[in-house]
Amino acid sequence: MDAKHRIDIATPLLDWYDRHRRDLPWRARPGEVPDPYRVWLSEVMLQQTTVATVRPRFTEWTRRWPTFADLAAADEAQVMAAWAGLGYYARARNLLAAARVIAGDHGGALPDSEAALRALPGFGDYTAAAVAAIAFGRRAVVVDANVERVVARLFAIAAPLPGGRKAIRAAAETITPDERAGDFAQAMMDLGSAVCSPRKPRCLLCPLHHACAAQATGTPEAFPVKKPKAVRPHRYGTIFWLERDGTVLLVRRPGSGLLGGMRALPTGAWTDAPPELADAPVGADWQIVDERVRHGFTHFTLELAVAIATTHDAVNTGEWWPIARLNEAGLPTLFAKAADVARRAR
DNA sequence: CAAACGTGGCG
DNA sequence: TCGCCAAGTTT
Numbered sequence: 001m002d003a004k005h006r007i008d009i010a011t012p013l014l015d016w017y018d019r020h021r022r023d024l025p026w027r028a029r030p031g032e033v034p035d036p037y038r039v040w041l042s043e044v045m046l047q048q049t050t051v052a053t054v055r056p057r058f059t060e061w062t063r064r065w066p067t068f069a070d071l072a073a074a075d076e077a078q079v080m081a082a083w084a085g086l087g088y089y090a091r092a093r094n095l096l097a098a099a100r101v102i103a104g105d106h107g108g109a110l111p112d113s114e115a116a117l118r119a120l121p122g123f124g125d126y127t128a129a130a131v132a133a134i135a136f137g138r139r140a141v142v143v144d145a146n147v148e149r150v151v152a153r154l155f156a157i158a159a160p161l162p163g164g165r166k167a168i169r170a171a172a173e174t175i176t177p178d179e180r181a182g183d184f185a186q187a188m189m190d191l192g193s194a195v196c197s198p199r200k201p202r203c204l205l206c207p208l209h210h211a212c213a214a215q216a217t218g219t220p221e222a223f224p225v226k227k228p229k230a231v232r233p234h235r236y237g238t239i240f241w242l243e244r245d246g247t248v249l250l251v252r253r254p255g256s257g258l259l260g261g262m263r264a265l266p267t268g269a270w271t272d273a274p275p276e277l278a279d280a281p282v283g284a285d286w287q288i289v290d291e292r293v294r295h296g297f298t299h300f301t302l303e304l305a306v307a308i309a310t311t312h313d314a315v316n317t318g319e320w321w322p323i324a325r326l327n328e329a330g331l332p333t334l335f336a337k338a339a340d341v342a343r344r345a346r
Numbered sequence: 347c348a349a350a351c352g353t354g355g356c357g
Numbered sequence: 358t359c360g361c362c363a364a365g366t367t368t
Contacts, residue, residue, distance in 0.1 A: 046364040053354065054364090087352025090367075124366045144364045162347085189364055198362065199357070229361085230349090258351065296359095298351060333353060 007211050009154070010177035010184055016207035017187035020194070024051070025058055027186070034182070036110045037068050039135040040098075043127050044091050051193075057086060068110075071096065072103035080261050081330025089262055089332070093255075094122030112136040134182035141173050142185035146192025151175070152224035153196060156213035160225040168224070196220075232296075237270040238305045239293065239335070240281055241342035244312060247320035248339075249281065250329060258297070265335045265342075266318070270302060277307060281317065284309035289345035295334045302334070306341050 021027075026042030028034040041061065045054045061082060065071040071079070076096060083092035098120045102110060110131065111117055118128035129140035143151075148161065148168050155171045157164055177184055195202050203215045214220040242249040248265075255261045268279025277286050286307040293304040321329050326339055 043364060048352080048363055048365060050354070050363055085353075087354090088365085090351070091365090094366080122366070126365055130364070142364090145362080146364070185364090193364090260351090296353080298353090299349075 007175070009175040009208060009211060010180075012207045012211075013187045013191065014177075014180055014183060017183055017190060020190065021186070022051075022190055022194075025055060025062075034135045036131065036135040037066075037071075038062060040110060040127075040131055041095070043130050043134075044095055044122060045086065047091060047127070048088060049086060053086070068099055068102050068108055071099040072108075074099075076261075077263075077330075081263065081328075084262065084330035085333050085336075087333075089260055090256075091122060093261055097121040098123070110135065112138065114138060114140050130185060133185045137180075137182055139176065139178050139181045140185075141169065141176050142181075142188070143169050143172050144189065146189045146196075147172055147185075149198065149224055150188055150192050150196045150208075153201070153214035153220050154208060154212050156217060156223060158223075158225055160227045162227065164224065233272075233300045235270040235272065235300050235302050236274040236304070237302060238268055238275055238277065238279070238288070238307050239338040239342075240266040240268075240286070241306060241308045241339070242266070242281060242284065242315070243308070243310045243323070243346075244315075244320060246323055248323050248326065249315060249318050250321045250331075251281075251318040259332050259334070262332050263321075263329050263335075264331065265338055267304075274303075274305060276305070280307065282311060282313065282315055284311050289341065291341050291345065293334070293338045293341055295337065304334075304338060306338055306345065308342055308345060 026038045042054065042058055045058055064082065065074055074096065079096045080089065080092055083089060101120060102108060112132065114128045114132040117123050117131055126142065126144050129142040132138040133140040133142055148165070151168050151172045157167050157171065159167050195206050199221060201220050203209055203220060206212065209215055212220065214223045250263050251266050253259050253262050253264045266281040268275050280286055286309045289306045289308060293306060295302045331339065
């Protein structure tokens with residue numbers, strides 16, 4: 001696209017942003033200097049996660065670890081436990097790893113270029129661009145799901161995602177301004193959230209209404225076009241609740257993979273058929289309770305039986321955790337649900 | 347490039 | 358009830 005024929009999207013969008021911007025805990029108010037630590041943390045927490053979920057978790061996290069140095073010095077088990085319930089736990093591992101690189105190799109401050117940021121753990125194309133723009137005012141083409149939707153509609157880009165991302169990025173490049181790059185990125189996200197929403201876009205409220213090719217077609221909600229998703233398989237498993245003197249046996253899951261690095265209740269393999277008591281951590285008088293635990297992951301659904309037993313023996317794998325303080329263990333939601341079922345059934 | 351990787355809310 | 362969707366990254 002010839003630069004002389006580019007439509008000025010930034011001016012009406014930034015005007016709209018100045019009137020309608022959301023006040024968020026990680027966002028610098030007009031005239032304030034952004035805190036790169038808070039910008040970075042919010043960007044990571046917000047990956048595939050809603051603002052409503054992140055808001056209280058961000059506040060708790062920054063009260064506990066207010067700076068890069070605080071986080072870099074944190075205990076890994078406590079960091080993982082603090083992330084419990086947020087999902088995509090590789091984010092927490094990468095967050096801590098990046099904090100330690102920043103503290104060790106970057107003098108305790110984030111690098112301010114997109115390329116240097118991109119090299120840090122957990123920084124992909126989106127996060128590197130977003131932090132460069134929002135925290136450091138660098139011009140960067142920031143493309144998240146909101147920007148994809150807004151741009152796909154503005155230009156009526158019909159190529160289905162994910163293949164269509166190339167065309168969307170090229171179009172986003174043409175509308176990204178040199179000044180106020182961070183505000184522009186956040187304005188696109190606020191617009192995508194409040195106005196250019198996935199199901200029912202509020203085109204009558206949109207500051208870009210007259211420039212929007214999708215709106216002109218009469219069915220703006222048809223953009224972006226997406227490739228159909230594969231069906232999710234259904235799997236079965238058993239969770240083991242082993243009790244001893246007011247404590248329950250917890251284990252630490254392997255450092256990578258599903259729920260990697262998190263505390264958990266012992267569980268066997270998750271398979272196409274109910275495994276019953278296979279893979280029990282110890283021999284015991286196991287009783288399977290009636291209620292099942294159902295849980296949906298991104299790529300499969302899971303149905304768990306809960307087996308309960310009491311022991312007085314020593315067990316050398318895992319840690320005995322006080323049942324009265326189980327809410328402090330940092331269990332992922334799946335295991336918290338299973339623990340509720342087990343406690344009700346005792 | 348496709349698949350793995352969590353969870354909660356909404357229509 | 359259920360599929361879609363959310364400020365993506367890694368392998």
